[in-house]
Amino acid sequence: MVDDEFYNRLMTTRHHIHQHPEVSESEYETTDYIKTYLRKLGIVPLDYPLETGVIVEIGSGLLIIALRADIDALPILERTGLDYASTNNAMHACGHDFHQTSLLGAAELLKARESELKGTVRLIFQPAEENFQGAHKVIRAGGLVDVSAIVGYHNNPHLKPGQLGLRSGAIMAGVEQFAVTVEGISAHAARPDLGVDAVLTITTIVNNLQQIVARTVSPFQSAVLSVTHIDVGNTWNVLPAEGFFEGTIRTFDPQVRLAVIDSFEKIVRDTAAQFGAKVSIEWGNSPKVTFNDASITPLIFETAKEYAEVIETLPSTGGEDFAAYQERIPGVFAFVGSNGDENAPDWHHDDFIVKDEALPVAVNYFVQSALALLDYYQEK
Ligand SMILES: [Zn+2]
Ligand SMILES: [Zn+2]
Structure with missing residues (x-):
């Protein structure tokens, strides 16, 4: 299994991203940072026509499973008092710093076992979720072409680190x-x-x-x-x-x-x-229902029991542009517990905090879901 050194390094990575937030469609430095990080892992960014955001692949073969994390921040002045608080006028008040970090962690783990992969894992670092433009940009750029299924999640401050919330059908409005x-x-x-x-x-x-x-x-x-x-x-x-x-x-x-x-x-x-x-x-251009595919959600649910406390969650009345992917291909979207304190501030608050201890479940969710889906579609 993965050691402390790995998660300490990821934590430092997240703190860096958290200190340098960029709002939707301006994620230029974030994009460069992700590309540099991936190149150090020996993963070459692919040439998709995206102004911001990054797409890479690990493994080989025609079967493709996609993992998606969003990377944009909000125009909010941070008031968390964290020692790694934002250094500019934007804030990762939705925790997309955490999402992208966990996908970078997943990239490292998947790269390390690339020869065992039963197909291709496409990692999508999506821009502009907050203004609901990013998923459409990725789709227009061809990011979903030949993908059999897609996996994503949102951190959820009402669940504790270690918990994973999931359900078949609608999970966000x-x-x-x-x-x-x-x-x-x-x-x-x-x-x-x-x-x-x-x-x-x-x-x-x-x-x-x-x-x-x-x-x-x-x-x-x-x-x-x-x-x-x-x-x-x-x-x-x-x-x-x-x-x-x-x-x-x-x-x-x-x-x-x-x-x-x-x-x-x-x-x-x-x-x-x-x-x-x-x-x-x-x-308005707003997201449709984030709707978890009934054929693959139970598989993700079962797999998750190996690394998380899995909870059958109620849907959130918030929206998510991940729905645009699920309109086209089967997809699963989960909630990764990220705080769990009684008065934990909600998404988009200026004192919103995602706890570092939540990282292992997020990284495992990406890696284990990708492996399970490669198995599932390979046998179909
Ligand atoms: Zn948000
Ligand atoms: Zn968000």
Whole structure:
């Protein structure tokens, strides 16, 4: 098994990355650091058209299993007081410093047993997860070509180091961001019959939208729809011509997600039409459901019992752009316990802390999952 020297070295590596965070799509130094690190291990970065981020392969053969870690930070001023705190205006407040470090550790261990590998392991150091652009960039660059299955994880401060949370099906929510513009016809407040009232149109739409979760989603499924911002009108005696509202939908099942989006579009358009108003609906570029493949998740679950305390976790209502990979190929996404203290700050807080002791489970998760999946697909 792996010795203390290995994990001490990885810890130092993580502390260095943590001190030098770079926000989404600006991970230039991080990319250089990863490339240099990998070259020292005898692993040559591949020539994919990515401005930031790195893709490498270990092993050989047509069967390819991908491991993915994200590398970007957030524009947050760090207030952890750690002796390896950020030295600039960004912060690894989501723990992506930890993710990439564990993948570097996995690279070293896989490289050491390269001759035994029953295929190819493709390691994807993905940029820009926080703005949900990175997975699409990797896919456009060809990073998923010929890959049979992909493995990723997020650190989870609500689980202890040593624990691994996993479940088949949804593990993180599908996130929808909607913005709707309503166009009516302005009129004097005293002659609404001469106009098309944007205020009444919007408030009726917002009311009607609440039917979706209450009356179209199965009681055995779940969804959340929140309208969070309405902007219409600016005085007491004029009916405004235009208005706007926005909000978010969260779902945990790809079919439910599509059905809710369909109902949303129908209700918005039909309600507006009833008043004679025009609408335009804009959807943000946000991730779909992070959905663990039922055929390979049990295998990862069983394998993980050898190096972690495995917990069947509830899904998180947050989103993850790893979903973009799982839309195309089977994938497994887990939670690696990273803190576990009662008041551990959540992701994206300025005092967010990932504990170093969590590294072994993260490294093992990558290595053992890759080995198990190479076996599984080789025998298929
Ligand atoms: Zn994040
Ligand atoms: Zn994250």
